[in-house]
Amino acid sequence: MGRSPCCEKEHTNKGAWTKEEDEQLINYIKLHGEGCWRSLPKAAGLLRCGKSCRLRWINYLRPDLKRGNFTDEEDELIINLHSLLGNKWSLIASRLPGRTDNEIKNYWNTHVKRKLYSRGIDPQTHRPLNSSLSSSTVTTCSKSKTLSNNVGSSNSSFNNNNNNSELRLETKRSATPLMKVNGKQDSNSSGGGVSSDEQVSPQRRLNLELSIGLPFPYQSQVSPINLKE
DNA sequence: AAAGCTGCCAACCGCGCGAAG
DNA sequence: CCTTCGCGCGGTTGGCAGCTT
Structure with missing residues (x-):
């Protein structure tokens, strides 16, 4: 029912994150903060969908994780x-x-x-x-x-x-x-x-x-x- | 030593919700 | 109001590592 996919799937990476991708994401969030996940990947130069970035950050990269x-x-x-x-x-x-x-x-x-x-x-x-x-x-x-x-x-x-x-x-x-x-x-x-x-x-x-x-x-x-x- | 099995975890998917237009 | 957009959630899966046979 017409729900558009969360991201254009054609040019997005999937699966495990590389170190480089992690660093890109961390650096971007350090500079600009969290939010606007949909537009973040493009802005950060990541070939990932926003959802994936959010998940990676929340579950793995956040500095305060135990x-x-x-x-x-x-x-x-x-x-x-x-x-x-x-x-x-x-x-x-x-x-x-x-x-x-x-x-x-x-x-x-x-x-x-x-x-x-x-x-x-x-x-x-x-x-x-x-x-x-x-x-x-x-x-x-x-x-x-x-x-x-x-x-x-x-x-x-x-x-x-x-x-x-x-x-x-x-x-x-x-x-x-x-x-x-x-x-x-x-x-x-x-x-x-x-x-x-x-x-x-x-x-x-x-x-x-x-x-x-x-x-x-x-x-x-x-x-x-x-x-x- | 190799093959098969099990456990674990990172990541994905689909959907519901609220906000914005 | 209705529709669209984006976020966040819970469930599920893929694949690797360690263990057992």
């Missing part, structure tokens, strides 16, 4: 947040400075799920596996790809299954431009989105007053999430 292993605290935080938010990786990432949604998503699919399974917890519902055995097949998948397909990806299954937790989320982007790191705002706030302590207007505060009646282990640790602390 990288390295997740700590146990981060693990638990991710689990708690996921129990509240489901697969809202960007929201979860906004609570973990220096971590990106992509990174957390990958980490969830590769490590955390397994960890939860080993604790006997269904990673989608955050309830004991027994209680959700009927709905979610606990396959001991031998392939990671099938694992992520089987267990991971369905957003809706989280929402549907999790009927015990009364989620009151305003996760619409209108209410949560959490990660708005676009040009105008500031180029510092590339800072993983959370640094936005500064100027979160009341309307823009994420209202995650979550009243939750989780049957399982996290309720004691769950506190209302409010991005402006």
Whole structure:
């Protein structure tokens, strides 16, 4: 339906970024800040689509990225947040400075799920596996790809299954431009989105007053999430 | 030593949303 | 209002590295 592709595909590179491309992108953003991703590649002399540039910057090149292993605290935080938010990786990432949604998503699919399974917890519902055995097949998948397909990806299954937790989320982007790191705002706030302590207007505060009646282990640790602390 | 398998992660894709015109 | 544009998100995939047989 007439949606034009995000970029002219003819003359754009795809796949892994080269060092040169990285440097070009970094240099350009240093000079001009983030934003206007669509026009950035041309301006920066990159044969990439804007989307690709944005992703590369956000997920890999940003100076404030932590990288390295997740700590146990981060693990638990991710689990708690996921129990509240489901697969809202960007929201979860906004609570973990220096971590990106992509990174957390990958980490969830590769490590955390397994960890939860080993604790006997269904990673989608955050309830004991027994209680959700009927709905979610606990396959001991031998392939990671099938694992992520089987267990991971369905957003809706989280929402549907999790009927015990009364989620009151305003996760619409209108209410949560959490990660708005676009040009105008500031180029510092590339800072993983959370640094936005500064100027979160009341309307823009994420209202995650979550009243939750989780049957399982996290309720004691769950506190209302409010991005402006 | 080689082949096959598994795990991981960077990057891509499609779509929804809000803003602008 | 309606349409178009651009951004950002979540899901998925390709390919490499490490491990096992």
